[in-house]
Amino acid sequence: MIAKASAPAKTILFGEHSVVYDEPAIAGAVNKRAYITIKESKSDKSIFRAPDIGFEAELLSKQKKYILTKGKPGIIRYILESLYRAHDHSPIDITLSSNVPIGSGLGSSAAVTVATLAALYRYHNIRFNKKSLAHDAHMVEQAVQGVASPLDTLVSTYGGLVYLSRNKKVEHFKVNFNAPLVVGFTTKHGNTGKMVKDVKNLKNRNPKIINPVITAMGNLTNYAKQAILKKDYNKVGELMNINHGFLDVIGVNTLELSRMVYNAREAGAIGSKTTGAGGGGSIIALCPGKVDEVANAIARDDSILKVRFTRRGVSSRVYK
Ligand SMILES: Nc1ncnc2c1ncn2[C@@H]1O[C@H](COP(=O)(O)OP(=O)(O)OP(=O)(O)O)[C@@H](O)[C@H]1O
Ligand SMILES: C[C@@](O)(CCO)CC(=O)[O-]
Numbered sequence: 001m002i003a004k005a006s007a008p009a010k011t012i013l014f015g016e017h018s019v020v021y022d023e024p025a026i027a028g029a030v031n032k033r034a035y036i037t038i039k040e041s042k043s044d045k046s047i048f049r050a051p052d053i054g055f056e057a058e059l060l061s062k063q064k065k066y067i068l069t070k071g072k073p074g075i076i077r078y079i080l081e082s083l084y085r086a087h088d089h090s091p092i093d094i095t096l097s098s099n100v101p102i103g104s105g106l107g108s109s110a111a112v113t114v115a116t117l118a119a120l121y122r123y124h125n126i127r128f129n130k131k132s133l134a135h136d137a138h139m140v141e142q143a144v145q146g147v148a149s150p151l152d153t154l155v156s157t158y159g160g161l162v163y164l165s166r167n168k169k170v171e172h173f174k175v176n177f178n179a180p181l182v183v184g185f186t187t188k189h190g191n192t193g194k195m196v197k198d199v200k201n202l203k204n205r206n207p208k209i210i211n212p213v214i215t216a217m218g219n220l221t222n223y224a225k226q227a228i229l230k231k232d233y234n235k236v237g238e239l240m241n242i243n244h245g246f247l248d249v250i251g252v253n254t255l256e257l258s259r260m261v262y263n264a265r266e267a268g269a270i271g272s273k274t275t276g277a278g279g280g281g282s283i284i285a286l287c288p289g290k291v292d293e294v295a296n297a298i299a300r301d302d303s304i305l306k307v308r309f310t311r312r313g314v315s316s317r318v319y320k
């Protein structure tokens with residue numbers, strides 16, 4: 001029997017950092033995916049392979065350990081934690097292939113986790129639905145990372161654009177918001193935990209300045225929700241630019257991120273901003289009619305990916 005599953009990457013459109021202080025956020029699934037295949041092993045060992053990143057390891061799933069044959073560890077921790085929760089330790093071959101850059105702020109860890117759990121549930125004929133899968137995947141991210149927001153695994157499971165309200169209620173946008181986006185990413189990956197802590201310290205030192213900014217970021221996200229519902233791309237772009245300014249105020253932008261953001265705007269993006277925790281990582285640029293111009297401008301110094309929001313969430317099936 002072969003079980004296959006795939007799940008999309010995500011990008012945060014509005015609300016990173018302010019969401020930590022219970023302000024709303026908007027994130028969406030993009031059309032880059034992680035694909036997992038599980039089949040019985042031909043030997044008595046379980047093997048995990050990810051040829052795209054040159055990774056191979058023997059899995060000792062009972063002990064939550066692995067023996068590295070090729071590549072750099074990291075993403076395998078999400079696979080092991082998923083196996084620990086959903087596998088009976090019989091020998092299997094797991095293959096990951098992915099067109100999501102790993103560790104660049106596009107939620108590769110969540111996409112891999114959601115796809116791995118869905119494939120394992122199929123393989124073992126365990127009943128699941130999107131709600132239980134999103135929950136289980138969040139538990140895996142939390143166990144591996146210590147802390148994790150539920151947003152990445154939620155978006156990766158359901159697909160589409162998601163609005164998280166001030167009281168943590170999840171709303172799925174029904175509207176198709178599929179303007180083209182260019183993601184620009186640097187080789188440096190920001191450390192999310194450190195960035196969140198830096199913002200907290202800045203806020204504690206300057207409460208009268210930073211508290212109203214955090215509130216304004218939340219209000220901005222709510223304006224953005226209305227603009228998305230009306231498919232008003234220009235308004236969304238304007239709000240992305242203001243959001244980038246706020247992220248500058250709270251100190252998470254870097255030379256590379258700002259360079260990409262301004263290169264994108266000069267080349268015709270109607271909005272561009274840092275996405276995710278900052279301190280490295282990625283930017284997104286909204287660029288209807290100007291994708292190639294914007295992509296070329298960013299690619300002069302940094303790496304790019306052309307994406308669109310997609311309604312397609314996790315998908316999985318078995319082949320007997
Ligand atoms: N070449 C690689 N091979 C294997 N693992 C890697 C490689 N590069 C990064 N990793 C690991 O992949 C994981 C990526 O997860 P992480 O949550 O940091 O990034 P992300 O999910 O892509 O972005 P974000 O969560 O910020 O949206 C990390 O554990 C990292 O150590
Ligand atoms: C910076 C942050 O808001 C988003 C990181 O992708 C942190 C979080 O929500 O956990």
Ligand SMILES: [Mg+2]
Binds near residue numbers: 107108109110152
């Ligand atoms: Mg992640």
